[in-house]
Amino acid sequence: MTEKREYTGDYADKTLYIPGPTEVREDVIEAMAKPMFGHRMDRMTDLYTTIVEDTKTFLGTDNDVIVLTASGTEFMESAICNLVDENVLVTTCGSFSERQANVAERLGKDVDTLEYEWGQAVKPEDVRATLEKSDTDYDAVTCVMNESSTGVRNPVEEIGDVLADYPDTLFVVDAVSALGGDFVDIDDHGIDVLFTSVQKAFAMPPGLAVCVVSDDAYEREIAAESASWYGGFQRSLDYYDRKGQTHSTPAIPVMLAYRKQMKHMLDEGHHERDRRHREMAEYTREWARDHFDLFPEEGYESQTVSCIENTRDIDVAETIETVSAEYDMVFSNGYGSTLGERTFRIGHMGEHTVESIETLTDAIEDVAGL
Ligand SMILES: Cc1ncc(COP(=O)(O)O)c(C=O)c1O
Numbered sequence: 121m122t123e124k125r126e127y128t129g130d131y132a133d134k135t136l137y138i139p140g141p142t143e144v145r146e147d148v149i150e151a152m153a154k155p156m157f158g159h160r161m162d163r164m165t166d167l168y169t170t171i172v173e174d175t176k177t178f179l180g181t182d183n184d185v186i187v188l189t190a191s192g193t194e195f196m197e198s199a200i201c202n203l204v205d206e207n208v209l210v211t212t213c214g215s216f217s218e219r220q221a222n223v224a225e226r227l228g229k230d231v232d233t234l235e236y237e238w239g240q241a242v243k244p245e246d247v248r249a250t251l252e253k254s255d256t257d258y259d260a261v262t263c264v265m266n267e268s269s270t271g272v273r274n275p276v277e278e279i280g281d282v283l284a285d286y287p288d289t290l291f292v293v294d295a296v297s298a299l300g301g302d303f304v305d306i307d308d309h310g311i312d313v314l315f316t317s318v319q320k321a322f323a324m325p326p327g328l329a330v331c332v333v334s335d336d337a338y339e340r341e342i343a344a345e346s347a348s349w350y351g352g353f354q355r356s357l358d359y360y361d362r363k364g365q366t367h368s369t370p371a372i373p374v375m376l377a378y379r380k381q382m383k384h385m386l387d388e389g390h391h392e393r394d395r396r397h398r399e400m401a402e403y404t405r406e407w408a409r410d411h412f413d414l415f416p417e418e419g420y421e422s423q424t425v426s427c428i429e430n431t432r433d434i435d436v437a438e439t440i441e442t443v444s445a446e447y448d449m450v451f452s453n454g455y456g457s458t459l460g461e462r463t464f465r466i467g468h469m470g471e472h473t474v475e476s477i478e479t480l481t482d483a484i485e486d487v488a489g490l
Pocket residue numbers: 139140191192193194216264266267268269294295296297317
């Protein structure tokens with residue numbers, strides 16, 4: 121039984137280097153503190169159409185964009201509801217891709233998995249081989265772009281290119297913890313559904329999920345006998361077409377923050393954000409190799425989350441605790457009971473820079489005596 125722990129409001133501010141939520145700019149936080157307005161007012165149409173169209177511009181996509189009040193997991197579920205009648209092939213290589221398989225199973229779908237050990241990446245040639253040798257017509261294949269539990273960046277672009285040879289099989293990509301910090305050309309690689317949560321590399325407060333939907337995915341849902349109501353692509357997109365608003369009451373303050381932050385993201389640009397994140401990732405990897413090792417398969421390291429193998433057997437939990445207490449910076453242990461002490465993770469995404477990551481690695485060196 122969980123007992124109440126009164127929230128006191130008396131907490132030190134910590135700089136976040138976890139794989140989300142991430143640091144949010146002051147002016148983005150301030151943007152939320154506005155008197156409320158109604159979600160059927162013209163002002164809402166201005167706000168929602170601005171954030172949707174700005175997101176399309178930032179991502180450089182001609183596909184449709186939905187911004188929904190939910191966390192990213194909502195689209196893990198609704199993508200399956202909307203697109204999969206019977207069979208789905210889920211590629212798994214860590215906790216979040218395994219969650220995708222679990223979600224599809226809970227929805228009663230026939231789920232086949234292409235499984236990799238944690239730390240390994242999904243290979244396009246294996247996806248092709250699986251599809252070639254299988255008698256099953258898969259409605260969709262899913263892949264996580266950035267497996268936040270292991271720090272692996274899967275080659276979703278090349279997997280999308282493989283799926284171009286299977287036009288009836290739609291491609292669903294979980295880009296939570298990657299999008300906005302790692303460039304992806306959604307349209308060029310035939311990604312039908314790609315979703316993220318805004319509290320990751322978009323560097324916004326949590327509360328919204330973003331989904332980019334192809335015409336094929338939209339049409340598939342229309343032809344389907346059943347689909348998600350709340351996370352239905354058709355309902356959101358048709359409502360947008362008719363009214364420029366959301367089908368139900370959204371988290372308006374978070375949308376105000378989104379508007380502000382997406383303008384910053386447009387100023388920086390998708391490619392430039394990608395470059396800044398690559399620099400942070402390269403710096404972190406070099407530091408990790410100097411002092412420890414990297415957990416992911418070489419060549420597939422994430423650009424936004426480094427998962428570092430604890431080769432020195434430091435006390436990860438205690439190091440995190442001390443860095444937090446003495447430096448007010450928080451990074452993450454490894455994921456779950458398997459990787460908890462075997463690895464630790466640094467989120468280098470959103471507003472961070474090489475300099476801010478360096479302040480964390482200096483603190484870890486100090487505390488762990490490296
Ligand atoms: C790769 C990945 N997918 C899905 C999720 C779930 O996102 P949310 O907590 O926003 O539902 C996460 C969260 O960390 C993630 O890293």
